[in-house]
Amino acid sequence: MRKPIRWAVLVCWVFAWVFVSECAAESTGARDLSRYHDSFDKFREDLWEKTGFIPGQGIREDNFKLADVAIDGGMARVKTATGCFSLGGLGSKFVIRGDFDVQVDCSVSFVTGVRDTDQVVMFSVLDKTKELLDRELGVASIVLVKIAMRKGRIFSGYMEGGNWSRGSWEEAEGFHGTLRITRAGKEVTALCRKEGEQEWKKLNAFTWSANDVIVNFKAQNYSAKRTSQKASVPVVATFDNFKVNAAREIIEPEI
C-alpha cells in the first residue's frame, strides 16, 4: 500500500521529447520530488534503498555477493565484488506515476584487457506493476556494457513480458556525463550527454508502458551468458546529481 500524494503538480512539465533544459531545483524534502535534485552528499534513506535483484538467480546464487554501495565524495559509488557474481545499486522508494523526465550523472571507465569480467552499468526505470522475475520484469534502461575483451558500448532498450528490445548501440570505453529518460504517455526517450557537451544525444525512442515506475541505477559484473565467474576486477561506477526534472505525480512511500 502506498499513499498517493497529489502535490506533484507539474511546474515545468513538457512532453518527453520536447526537452526543456534544467528545471530541477534544490530540495530537501520528499514532498518536493516533482522537481527534485539529489546531489548524494548524504544517503537519503527516506528516498533510496540498496537493491540487489539478481537476474538469473538460479545459476548464480551460490557464488553471489552484493556490490558495495556507498556515498563517497558527494556521489553514490557502486563497486562490485571480485571473484564472484556481483551487482548492486540504488532503487527509489518513491514511485513515479505518469509522464516524467529524470536524469543522473554517471561515470564509469571500463577496464580493458580483462577476460574474466563483464562490466555492466545501468540507469533504469522499472515497471512497478510487474513482478521482479526474469520473465516478468518490465524495465526501460540506458545500458553501458563491456563484455570481457569486447568493445564497450552504450545503448538503450526495454524489456516487457520477458522480451528485450533495444536500439542501436555506439562504442563507448566508458562514460562520463548524464543519462536521461523521459516518458510521455507510453512513449519513452533515452538520451545522454557527455561531459562538456551542450546538446543531448538521443539513444533510443520507443513505446513501452505507462505504468508506475521506480528509478534504479546499478553496476554488475556479469552478462547473461556467464555461468561461472572469476571477476578479477571490480566494476566501479559513480552516480551523482539525480534529478527529477519533472513528474506528473510522485507517490511517496508509506514507510
Next chain:
Amino acid sequence: MFFREVCRFCFILCFMGLSLPHLISPPDLAAEGCDKAPHLSWQAQFSKDKEKATQLYRQAIEQCPGFIRPYELLGNLYRNEGRKEEAVALFTKAAELGTNNYKLYHLLASLLLEKNELDEAHRYLKKSLAIRGDYREALELKTRIDAAQDKDGPRLLLYEPVITRGLALIQAQENQTVRGLATDKSGVAWVKVNQIEASLDELGNFLKDIPVSVGTNTIVVEAEDRLGNRTTLSVTVERKASTVPLSGAASLSDFYGKSIAVVIGVNRYEKWPALEFAVQDAKAVEKRLKETGFEEIALILDKEATQGRILTELFHNLPKKVGSNDRVVFYFAGHGQTADLPGGGKKGYIIPVDGDTTDYAGTAISMEQVRSLSSRIPAKHILYVMDSCYSGLGLSRSAGQSPAVSGFLRKVASMRAVQIVTAGGSGEQAQERGGHGLFTGFLLKALEGEADINKDGVVTGTELGAYLRPAVSDASNQAQTPLYGRLEGEGEFLFFIGKK
C-alpha cells in the same frame, strides 16, 4: 550483420538474466546470507500476491536478521492488514536494529498510541522527530500523544498566601496578594483567582491581588492547561478588622513587618573607570533608609561588591529573612551597561567591582537576575533603585492610583508591588555632581519629603518616579532622564517620612 545479431542475442540474454525456461529458477528459498536478502526484499515489494510477499520478506529476515528493510516493509504490510500486534513486533525490531526511518518510528508510535502505550509511543515519536523535525504527520501525532498523556491540570504552587494545612490564615489587610507558580507540560492557558484572571508570565508565575472581607474568605485558584485540564486549589483566609487608619498619619508598623535593604556602592572598579561618589551615595542612602524605618540593611561597598557577594546577598541571605509582609529596597550605585542581544532587544547589567568590560554575561549581574529576586522572596513590596542607566528593562509604566482616593494607602499597601527606578535610559550617562550622583542627590531629597506630593507623610513608589523624572531631567538639561516602572502587582512601595 551476423555479428550484430549475435550481439543482440547476447544483450537480450544479459537483460533477461538467462531467462530461458530451463534456467529460470523459482525464488531461492534455500539461499543464505545477507548478500541475497535485498533481492528477496525487493522482489517482495514488486509482488502482487501478499502471501508471496510475506514469504519473501520472511526469507529475507531469516537469511539476514540484521537487514532492517524487510522488517519495515513486512511490518507495514501487516499494519495495512490490521495485524497490529505483528506490525508492532516487526517495527520494534527495526527500531532495535537502529533504523533511521522516521516514518517507521511515526507509524510505530501511532500503533502504540492505539494500544494506549503512551510512554513508548512518545519515545518512538521523539526518535521520528529527531531524524526529521518537520515531519508533519509526526508533529500531528505528537499533539495527540501529548493530549493522551496529559490528563492532569497544571501543578499549582502557592507562594502567597502561604498555605498552612488545616489552618485558616489570619491577616489584617483588605487586599490579599495571591502569588504562585503554575506549571504544565502542555503549557498553562490561564490562572484565575476567585474567577478573575491573574497575570501570568512565560515561566508560569502568576499574581493577583484580591479584596478580602472581614471574617472568613475562601480564595479559589484555578488553572487550566492548553488541553483544557484544570486544577483547583483553595485556601481560607481570615481577616481581622482593620487597624490601619483610613485617614490621618500613617505609621510604618501599620503596613509592614520588617524593612530590609541591600545597598551597594562601587567607586573603585578593577577594570572599569573609577567613580567619585557612588560609595558616598550608598552610605547616604543607607542613612536615609535607616531614618525611614529600615532596620536590616546590608551595605556593600567597593571591593566587597563582587559578583559573588552581591548574588549571595540577593539569592541566599535575603530569601532567608524576608517575610510576606515585609518590604525590600535594592539600591545600586555604580556602573551599568546595556548590551544588544543577538536576536534583537537589549539586556541591562549592573557591574560589580570585579566585572569585566566585555564579558557582561559572565561577570556582571543582569537586570533579569535582579528582577528574578521578586519571585524568590515573598516580600509584599520590593523597590529597585538603580543609580545607573539602562534600557531593555521591559518596564510597564504606570502612573499609579490617585493619592486622593480615600483609603488609598491602606489599599495599595495591601497589594503586592515590585517597582523600579533607574537613573536614566540607555545611552545616557549617570552624572555625578555636588558630592553625589545627580540621581541619588534627588533621591535623598525625595525621601526627605520633596516627593510627597499629597503631603500625607508617605512617599509612594509612584510619587518617587513622578518626582525624580522631571527633577533629574531638568537638572541635567535633559541629558539624563530617570525611568520608572512597575514590574509586578498593583500596590505601592511606601516610604514613611513623617509629615513636614
